[in-house]
Amino acid sequence: MPADQCPRGHLTPTAAERDARGHCRQCERDRAKANRVSDSMRLTMVRAFEDAGVQFVDDDGQPVAAAEVVRQLAALYAAGALPAA
Ligand SMILES: [Zn+2]
Numbered sequence: 001m002p003a004d005q006c007p008r009g010h011l012t013p014t015a016a017e018r019d020a021r022g023h024c025r026q027c028e029r030d031r032a033k034a035n036r037v038s039d040s041m042r043l044t045m046v047r048a049f050e051d052a053g054v055q056f057v058d059d060d061g062q063p064v065a066a067a068e069v070v071r072q073l074a075a076l077y078a079a080g081a082l083p084a085a
Contacts, residue, residue: 056069
């Protein structure tokens, strides 16, 4: 890796522009954007399942266990309540 580049090849003329792992501000911006896209996709999926009747949060505001979410999905699928692909 050239001395003036981060591990992803962005031009970072001085080490002060890189963090402890060698990544630069552009790496951080890229990572933050990827996280926003992932968060958005997860939210879209949760909303689609909630619209179909799946509860991800119980009546006390606590997160529902993953196994319970799967059970709900299976029950909705068996009842024909999920939209067809
Ligand atoms: Zn970088």
